[in-house]
Amino acid sequence: MKFSPLLSELIRTLRYLPGVGQKTAQRMTFHLLERNRQGALELATALHNAMEHVQHCRQCRNFTESDLCEICASPARQQTGVLCVVETPQDVMAVEQTSEFKGLYFVLMGHLSPIDGIGPDDIGLDRLAEMLDEHPIEEVILATNPTVEGEATAHYIAQMCRSRQIKASRIAHGVPVGGELEYLDGSTLMHAFNGRREL
């Protein structure tokens, strides 16, 4: 016996979610059918709307359904003259949760990785260059991950800043080598920001 076609299809597509295998997908399916059909319909609508309408912010590349994200559109943020460069939207959230940083972001959506054929344009550095040229940025805080690729990316961007006489700094203390920004507690991340050094 197999599941009915609609159940099979739901179990199959739930497995697109990271970390969800066959058994978990079955449990999710039965849970929703037995206890929360309304919630499941809300999830279906939310998935549809997000996938159809969420794109990248024109300026910082973070995810948003607007042309400019909430941070880029904020005059207070622009006035700080500080730009924090991170690898992923999750990293923006991690930094935001410290409430220490009040400037703008640039989200690379990755890092330089010549071995995978990922060059400067693939991580939006052409757009970052425009941002540095067009906005009164005084300091760029490089908050890429402390991995080989993250460090290489930070150094590449530091060069871009140097050629424009913009100060570039690298977050430092507290970020464990090989670790990922996303999983750091806010306090450690705050120390990393305060302990940044100029590149």
Add this chain to the structure above:
Amino acid sequence: MKFSPLLSELIRTLRYLPGVGQKTAQRMTFHLLERNRQGALELATALHNAMEHVQHCRQCRNFTESDLCEICASPARQQTGVLCVVETPQDVMAVEQTSEFKGLYFVLMGHLSPIDGIGPDDIGLDRLAEMLDEHPIEEVILATNPTVEGEATAHYIAQMCRSRQIKASRIAHGVPVGGELEYLDGSTLMHAFNGRREL
């Protein structure tokens, strides 16, 4: 900074899935946006279709989008004259995976629990009675969970069978007390079926 409205809504509704917290919902959201928008749209459609169209089989109460499920509609299954009573659709899948049992099922979608106000009609025993009266059932295998409520439910149904001169048996060997059928390996479950005893 908060997530944009569409992202917030997707993260919120992903938490309707069992075992998914805030952090996992965020990871799922970014994963789908970055790597599998098409899959997410397929999931949205599958959720919608399953929640709108999957109901209970008219005869055995298992989930299906048809009036009668595939098992109830099978003449070969009907001819066995054997009916297996389980608590959940997941238990049907667990038994089916052993490929040992070829009869019909009845899915209680729960168990008797007087303390929670769950009586015989709430677990479909009125419908089970009709099934026993209308079909040539020769044996009922009681495969409810080996918990207090599961045992009480099995004994209640055994009484229903006795009053109709239908043999009732209880699966036995190999099911750990307090355990759940759904998580048993197929071999243990096969032994439990073969070692059943009449009630």
